[in-house]
Amino acid sequence: MARRYKSNLTWDDVTPEHLYLNRRQIMAGSGALIGAGLIGGQARAQEALEPNTWEEITTYNNYYEFGTGKDDPARNAGSLTTSPWSVEIDGLVDNPGTYSFEDIMSEVEIEERIYRFRCVEAWSMVIPWNGFELADLLNRVGVQDGARYVAFQTANRPEEMPGLRVPVLEWPYREGLRLDEAMHPLTIMATGIYGRDIPNQNGAPMRLVVPWKYGFKSIKSIVRITLTEEEPHASWNVANPREYGFYSNVNPNVSHPRWSQASERRIGGGLFARREPTLMFNGYEEEVASLYEGMDLEANF
Amino acid sequence: MTAVQTVNSTLRKLPPWTLYIVGAIWAGWLFYLGLTGGLGVEPIEALEHRYGKTAFQWLLVGLAVTPLRQHLGINLMPFRRAIGVTAFFFVLAHFLVWAVLDVQQLSAIWADIVERPYVTIGMAGFLCLIPLAVTSNNLSIRKMGAAAWRKLHKLVYPAVVLASVHWVWLAKGFQIEPLIYLAVTLGLLATRFRPTRTRVA
Ligand code: HEM
Numbered sequence: 001m002a003r004r005y006k007s008n009l010t011w012d013d014v015t016p017e018h019l020y021l022n023r024r025q026i027m028a029g030s031g032a033l034i035g036a037g038l039i040g041g042q043a044r045a046q047e048a049l050e051p052n053t054w055e056e057i058t059t060y061n062n063y064y065e066f067g068t069g070k071d072d073p074a075r076n077a078g079s080l081t082t083s084p085w086s087v088e089i090d091g092l093v094d095n096p097g098t099y100s101f102e103d104i105m106s107e108v109e110i111e112e113r114i115y116r117f118r119c120v121e122a123w124s125m126v127i128p129w130n131g132f133e134l135a136d137l138l139n140r141v142g143v144q145d146g147a148r149y150v151a152f153q154t155a156n157r158p159e160e161m162p163g164l165r166v167p168v169l170e171w172p173y174r175e176g177l178r179l180d181e182a183m184h185p186l187t188i189m190a191t192g193i194y195g196r197d198i199p200n201q202n203g204a205p206m207r208l209v210v211p212w213k214y215g216f217k218s219i220k221s222i223v224r225i226t227l228t229e230e231e232p233h234a235s236w237n238v239a240n241p242r243e244y245g246f247y248s249n250v251n252p253n254v255s256h257p258r259w260s261q262a263s264e265r266r267i268g269g270g271l272f273a274r275r276e277p278t279l280m281f282n283g284y285e286e287e288v289a290s291l292y293e294g295m296d297l298e299a300n301f
Numbered sequence: 302m303t304a305v306q307t308v309n310s311t312l313r314k315l316p317p318w319t320l321y322i323v324g325a326i327w328a329g330w331l332f333y334l335g336l337t338g339g340l341g342v343e344p345i346e347a348l349e350h351r352y353g354k355t356a357f358q359w360l361l362v363g364l365a366v367t368p369l370r371q372h373l374g375i376n377l378m379p380f381r382r383a384i385g386v387t388a389f390f391f392v393l394a395h396f397l398v399w400a401v402l403d404v405q406q407l408s409a410i411w412a413d414i415v416e417r418p419y420v421t422i423g424m425a426g427f428l429c430l431i432p433l434a435v436t437s438n439n440l441s442i443r444k445m446g447a448a449a450w451r452k453l454h455k456l457v458y459p460a461v462v463l464a465s466v467h468w469v470w471l472a473k474g475f476q477i478e479p480l481i482y483l484a485v486t487l488g489l490l491a492t493r494f495r496p497t498r499t500r501v502a
Contacts, residue, residue, distance in 0.1 A: 056342040068476055071341055121473075123343060168474035239474060258417055258471065260409065271335045271344045275405055 005113070005133070005185040005287075051114060052125040054194055056267050061201045062119065063220060064168050065154065065161040072163070073201035079160045080221065082205040091151070091226035094142025101205050105191070107140055108132035112195075113188055113209070118250045118282045120214035124264045129209055130192030135183045143179065143227055150182040151175075151232030152208060153224040169235045175219035176232030176246070177210065178291075186211055186287055189222075212281040212288045214248045245301035249292070250282035254301045305374045312376065320383035324359075328352070328394055345402045352395035357468070357482060359388030360461050364489040372492075382437050385457070389434040392427055419470035426463035429456045458493075461486050 063073035085101040110130050118124045138150070156172035158164045164171050181187060190209045191198055198204045203220025210217050216236050226232070236244035243257050252262045263275040281288050292300075331351050335344035340351070362377075363384045369375040377384070404410050413420045433454055435441070442450045465486045468479040 060342045064474065068474070070343065070346075123346075166475070166477060168476060258419060260412070263409075265343075265345065267342050271332075271348070271402060273345065 049114075049116070049126045051128045052266075052268050057125060057127055057193055058199050058201060060125075060267055062121075062215065063163075063201055063203070065163045065171075065173065066201065067163045068166075068168060074199075076162055077200035077204075079162075080155070080157070080200045080204065081160060082200060082221070085205050085223075087206070087222060088224045089137075089141050089226075090224070091228050092144040092147035093138075093227050094144060096141070099141075104137060104206070108136050108189075110191065111188075113190075115186075115209060115211035116279075116282050116284075117209075117211065117215055117218075118264060118278065120216055120244070120248065120256065120261075122259055122261060122264050122278075123267055124276075124278075125267050128194055129188065129190040130195060130198075131188040131190035131209065133185055134187045134189050134208070135185065137189065137225075138183060138227075146229055147227035148179050149228045149230065149232050150177050150179060151224075151226040151228055152177075152219045152222050153226075154219055155221045155223045169239050173219060173235045174233050175208070175217055176228075176234050177208075177217070179227075180291055181210065181288075184288065184291065186284060212250055212284040214250060216244070217248050247292075247297075247300050249288075249297065249301075250278060251280060251297055251301065252278040253280075254298055309374075309376050312379070317380050317383040320380060320387055324387040324390055327355070328391065331355075345398065349395060349398045349403055352391050352398055353468075356388055356391035356395050357461075357464055359384055359391060360457070360464065361482075361485055361489065363388055363457065364461060364486070368489065368492040386434060386437050389430050389437075392430055396427055419467050422463050422470065423467040426460045426467060429460035429463065433457060433460075458490060462490070 059074045060070045061073040062070065063077065066073040066076040083101070086098050087101070087104065088098050090096040110132055112128060112130055114126060114128045116124060117127050134150075152175045154173040155161070156164065177187070188209050189206050190203070191206050193199070193202060198207065200221075203218075203222075206222055207220040208218045208222065217234075231246060234244075234246055237246050237248075250261075255261050261278055264278045265273055265275050279285070331340070331348060334340045335348045338344075340347035363381065366377045366381050366384065369377060400410050404413060414424050415421065433456055436445065436450065436453060445453070465479070465483040469483055472479045
């Protein structure tokens with residue numbers, strides 16, 4: 001069932017990192033590309049994007065369980081034990097239970113997905129994830145009729161996560177998606193970056209990636225997945241509902257009360273980096289706009 | 302010699318202008334680090350934060366001058382002007398990084414100042430400090446008269462309060478550090494507004 005989403009990325013799964021880093025014209029997976037495909041073997045140039053470097057992706061993180069500074073997670077996340085790891089899957093599913101990481105991985109197909117990543121703080125990256133479609137896991141455990149949402153929870157281990165000592169948010173960190181968002185082929189569980197195991201500061205061993213939503217929706221180090229009927233608790237939404245909506249779709253027209261979302265800064269441009277316009281649904285409008293047809297995106301931000 | 306006397310005599314040997322040099326070198330060094338990767342992969346935000354925090358720290362040192370003298374006998378009076386001007390210099394640098402490197406667009410700069418309360422508040426703090434920086438010279442004191450000058454310079458109190466609210470407001474979630482700065486600010490201000498006369502029982 002995997003590979004429902006096709007981008008015309010031309011590398012294969014084993015591209016070594018130095019090639020990633022040298023390739024200047026890497027294509028980001030995007031709607032434009034799906035529609036256009038390869039024309040006479042030539043990729044369309046308009047969406048050419050270069051992934052951020054390993055260093056950028058792994059040293060500039062928001063992972064408040066390890067501190068609120070951008071460099072705190074890289075410094076502190078080493079203490080997280082990611083093996084053994086298991087995920088409790090419960091709620092409205094046919095086969096609830098505790099699934100080990102290995103068990104989950106044994107039944108999914110790992111793909112490369114190069115996605116734009118847009119933080120609610122108005123910075124962005126392009127990240128070559130490795131992972132599997134969340135739909136494959138959900139289908140495996142059997143989603144029951146009546147389930148309308150998927151709730152996720154991050155590990156909650158104060159002895160390994162020093163940031164949990166500070167009540168920055170209500171711990172454990174929780175997030176949620178509507179079922180159709182969770183089943184969308186763009187939505188993946190990432191387990192790697194650049195073909196390597198995902199580092200702890202990026203959400204090892206398994207994190208959600210929903211590329212058309214602000215980064216905080218893409219919850220890290222998941223230990224629990226619950227299928228529910230009601231809209232689940234989402235940490236930032238609960239902490240400040242005026243500033244962080246449940247949907248939190250990337251939308252340049254709806255500004256955060258404290259800053260504009262119309263533009264963003266790509267990490268990696270140095271001290272004189274120019275701002276770039278932010279794209280509707282982070283550039284994935286063609287794939288996901290239909291999920292929100294008829295919805296007022298300003299009211300449901 | 303007591304410890305305080307040692308501190309004071311050491312301070313006396315240090316000409317106040319050394320502070321300007323230290324401040325300028327420090328600001329330049331941070332900028333250089335930003336240029337060369339020393340501030341991490343997002344140097345604009347890092348530089349903005351470093352300048353903002355340094356500005357705040359100098360403002361607090363400035364507020365500490367009087368209580369340090371009154372309560373501990375440590376005399377930083379000769380440095381007070383240099384401390385204040387250095388603080389202003391870092392606020393200015395903070396503002397310039399924000400305007401030129403971060404926001405980049407004149408229309409967006411204006412929009413942020415009027416629409417975003419935490420920026421508005423930071424801006425108000427910055428505006429409070431401008432007349433103080435401009436009058437931080439002997440000529441102004443002479444022209445204005447010491448009393449009027451001292452009165453004007455009380456603007457530093459609202460400036461620091463605005464700066465701490467600015468930071469508390471912009472922090473995401475519940476964060477400790479800006480609250481500590483707010484508490485220190487209020488503590489330093491409290492030393493000034495303590496009743497000087499003992500109350501009649
Ligand atoms: C009284 C003068 C000011 C002081 C002492 C001050 C201090 C600070 C401090 C300490 C921070 C947080 C640094 C950190 O998180 O490490 C900060 C952030 C910031 N300040 Fe100021 N500030 C002042 C004025 C201004 C002005 C005039 C502006 C713009 C008009 C401004 C815009 C900002 C912005 C945009 C941020 C960062 C927001 C973010 O990271 O999202 N500040 N400031």
